[in-house]
Amino acid sequence: MYRLLKILFLLVFFFAFLISPAKADENLTSDYQVTAEAKTDRTMHFTYNISLKNNTSEIYASSYSMILDRMNPANIKAFDSVGPLDAVVTNQNSQAKITVNFSRPVVGKDKILSFTLNYDAVDSIKKSGQAWEVMIPKLSDSAQINNYHLVLKIPSSFGKPAYLSPDPFSKMEINGFQIYEFNKNQLSQFGILGAFGNFQIFNFTLIYHLSNPLKSNISTQIALPPDTAYQIMTFQSLEPKPINVEQDNDGNWLATYFLNKGQKLDVIAKGRVQIISQPNLDFQMNEPFVDKQEYLKPQKYWEVDDQQIINLAQQLKTPEKIYDYVVKTLKYDYGKLEVKRERMGARAVLNNPDQAICTEFSDLFIALARAAGIPARELTGYSYTDNPQNKPLSLNQDILHAWPEYWDESLNIWKQVDPTWENTTGVIDFFHNMDLNHFVFAIHGLDSEKPLPAGAYKTSNQNTRDIDITFGKYLEGPNLDLEFIFNLPKKVYSEFKTNGSIQIENTGGEAVYNKDFLIETDQFTLLSLNQKHLNVIPPYGTISLPIAFKSQKLIWEGVGSINGKINNQSYEYKIRVSSFIVLFTKAILLIAAVFLFVVFLLKIYIKFSKSDTINP
Template structure:
C-alpha cells in the first residue's frame, strides 16, 4: 500500500508576452495512520523558471530551487502536518515558466508537458488560458476531455500541443562547396530544399546558375553543375520557405509502392527482429508509439560527430539513440509491415535543445520519418524523436510549423545529401543560415517559356526529329503543367501532364514528323500550348524530288564527263589539242 494519493488541478495562464503562470493546486490524502507527507518535489524541463511561490494552510513555504542540465527542481517542505487515514492536506505551488509559450516568427506555439504515469496520482486536471492576441488556433492536441479541461489519462499519454497562426515563413542562405579532383569533367547534383505537401519554396537567387534543375522520384530538386578537371566552385542559394500545418488543397503524391517497401542500408526490413516487430505493430501509429517507448535519446552522443547505426543496431542499443535511429527504426518496421515510408533530413527550428534537440551536429540538421497515406495519396510527416524528448507531445497527428525539408531519402537511404553536407574542409562559420521571414506582398508566380527546335526545312516523305522545350525561368516551381502539341499538314497530337517543373528546370518533349510527299513547295506549322499559352513554329516543306535534284544534276555531269573522255568528239579534241 502506498502512503497516499494526490489530486492535481493545474492551471496554465499565458500572458500576451508569452510568459506562462503555472498554478498547481494539490490535495494529498493519507492512506496510512502513522505516516504523512513532509516534502514535495517537482522536476521541470526548463531553466526559465522564476517567481516561485508556495503555501499550505499554515502559510508560505520557502522553496529550495536547483537548476542544472536544462532542468529546474523545486523542493517544498510543508508547514502543515496532517496525520490519519483519509486525512488530506492542500498546498499550492505557483511559478512562471518561459518555455511553455514561444513566439516563433508568425506563429505562437504552446507546449505543456505531460504527467508521469504514477499510480499515486488519482486525478490530474489541466486548464489553459490563452490571450486573444495570439490569433486563431491552428491546432490543439489532444482536445480537452470535457470541453474545458484535460484529464489524467490524456496527460499521462502525452502533453498538450497547440499553435496559433496559419503559416510560418523562413529565409534561408545555403552554401555548397563543390570539388572535382578528377582529370576529366564531372557533373555534380546538389539538393535544394523542395516543395512538399506542407512546404513551398522560392529561390530568390542561385549563384552560379546550374546547368539545369530536375525533380527526382522523391520530389527532391537537384541542381546540376559541371566542373572541369581540378575545378572548385562555391554555390550560394538564397531561398524563402512557407510552412503550413495542413497539406495544400488538392495536393497529392504518386509513388511506385515497391520502392518504398524495399530493404536498404540502415533499413534492414529482412532482419528477424524487425520482421517480428512488423508482425506485431501493423499501423503507423502503433509503430510510432513503439519507437517512442523503445528508444531513449542520448544527449552525449549528439556532440560526438555520431555515426549512423541503422534500425537493427538501434534495437540492440536503444539507450544510445538520436534522431537518425528514431527515424531509421520507424522506417524499417513500417516497410516490413507493408507501409511505404521514407526519411526527411532538414532544419527544425528549436528554442530548447533539450526538449527539441537537433542531432546532426554539422550545421544543426534534424531527421524525421514520413509514411504514405494511401487513401489521401500524400506523405505524412511524424517526429518520434521530439515526441520522446518533450515527454509525449503529439508529433503524430500533426507536425508543426518548424520542420523544413532539405532532402528526402526514399528511393535511397543515403542520397541526395542535404545542404550542410558540402562544407569546405577547414572552413569556419555556417553553411546553413535560417531565420524567420515575412509574408510576401504577393504570391510568387512561375514563368514558363516554350521553344520548338525543328529544322526550318522539311522534306516530304522523310521522317524529321525535333523537340519542344518548356523552361521554367523563375525561382518558383510550376505545378500541374499541361502540354498539347499539334501540327499541320501532318496530323501530330502529343499530350503531356507534368506534376511540377522545378525552378530553373525544363521539360523536353520529342516530336517526330513524317510529312506526306508533295509535288510543290508548301508550309507547315507546329503549335505547342502550355497552360493556355500557345507557341507557333513554321517550317517549309519541299517535295522529295528537291532533295534528289542535286544528286541528279551531279550524276548527269559525271555522265557527260565520262562520255567526253570515252568518245573524244573531234570539235572538243581540236580545241584542247596542243598546236
C-alpha cells in the same frame, strides 16, 4: 523547446479550535474553474474561479497561496462577492508565490468560500515567426484538487492549431476565439503545449561546396530542398545556374553542374519555405509514380530481413504502435551530439537502445514499418528549436535533423512523424500532428544515404557553416515563368517528315505542377502527340518534348507555324515551307530552259557560220 512549469496550490488553514492538524484534501473540497485567454500582445490572461468547501465545522481557510515556477505574474487581482481581496506576490529564486488573504471567514461544515484570482503571464505565450506557441503548466499536487476545469481561449487570428497536447475533450469556435477545454485528469500528468498558425515561413541561404579532383571533366548533382506535402519552396536565386534541375523517383530536386578537371565551385541557393502542419492531400498527384513495394525493401541501416525486426513488426503491425514502441524503447544519447559518430542502423540500436540519436529513431521506425508491410522512408533537413535539450539536433558544423514518414493508405499521402522529439519532449504528440518547424532538405527512400542533404557538401578538411535559416514573412509567390525553346529548323520541305523538340524551361523559383501542354499547328499535320500532361517542372528545370510533323499538302510552299499553349499562354514558331517537287521541277525547267537557250544559240551560231562560208 518547452520547459514544463509546475503550479503548486497550497492552502493555509486557520484552526478555530485546538485540534490536531488535518490534511487539506481531508478537510476541504476544492473546485477550480480556470480560463486562460491568449492575447495578441503576447500575454496570457488567467482567471481562476476557486471554491473551497469545508468538510468539517472545525476548520476553515484563512488564506490561499499559489506557487508559480519560472513565471513572472503581473497585474494580480483577487476579489470575492464582497469586494477586493489582499493579494501579495513574493519572488524567490525562479519562483513566484501569490498569497491571497481572505477578509471574512466562512465557518461551518459544507460552507463554501468562493473567490476569483486574475493575473497575466508573459511566459506562457510567444510568437516564433508566423506561429504562436502556447504553454500552460501542469497541475502539481493534484490530489488536493477535487475538480479542475480549464478553458483555453485562442484568438482565431492566431490560425489553426499545428499541434495541441493533450487532446482537449471539447473544442469549438465562438466570437473570434478557438475554445478548448481540459479536465483534471488531462492536466495532472502534462501541461498544455500547443502551436497555432496556418503556416511558418523560413528564409534560407544554403551553400554547396563542389570540387572535381579528377583529371577529366565531370557532371555532378546537388539536392535542392524539394516541395513536399508539408512544404512549399520558393527560390529567389540559385547561382551559378545549373544545367538542369530534375525530380528523382523519391521526389528530390537534383541540380546538375558541369565541372572542369580540378575545378572548385560554390553553389549558393537563397529563398524561403512555407511549412504547413497538416499535409496537402492533393500533393500525391505531384509525386513521382513508384511502386510502393520498393519502399518495403531492405536497405543499409534498414535491416527489414532481420529476424528480430520481423518478430517485432508482426507484433506491432500498425504505424502508431511502431511509433509508440520506438518512442518508449530508445533513449536519446546527448553525448553523441558533441562528437562525430557512426550511424548505427535499426538492428544495432535495438541491441543498444540507450545510444540513439535522431537517425537511429528514424532507422528503427522505418525498418519496423517496412517489415510490417508499411512503406516508409527517411527525411533529412533542418528543424527549428530554441531548446536543444527538449528538441535536440545533430550538430556537425550545420544543424541537421532526421525523421521518418510512412505511406498512409487512408489519406493516400506520405505522412511525417518525429519519434525523436516526442521522446525528448515527453509531452508533444508528433504522430498525429507535426509542428511548423521541420524543413526537408532531402528524401531517402530508394537509397538510405543519397542524395546528400544541404550542409553535407563540403570539400576535404572543410569546417564551415553552410546553412543559414531565419524566420521570414509571407510574400505572394512569383507568377508562372516559363520559356519555350523550339529546336526546329527554320525551313522544311512539304514532302518530308520533320523531327525536332520543344523545350519548356521553368525560369522561376517555384515548381510548376499539373499543366497540360497543347501543340497546335498551322499548315502542318502533327505526327506526334498534340497534348502532353506535365506533372512537375522544378525551379530552373527544363523538360524536352519530342515533336514530329509534316506539311498538310504534299506540294505546297508558304509559311506555317507550330504553336505551343500552356496555362493560357501561347508561343508561336514560324517555319518557311518549300516543296522539293516544286524546287526539282523548277530546277528541271531551268535546266531545260538553259538547254534550249544553248541549243538556240548553237543554231544561230551554225546558221551564221554557214552564211559566212557561202559568201566569202
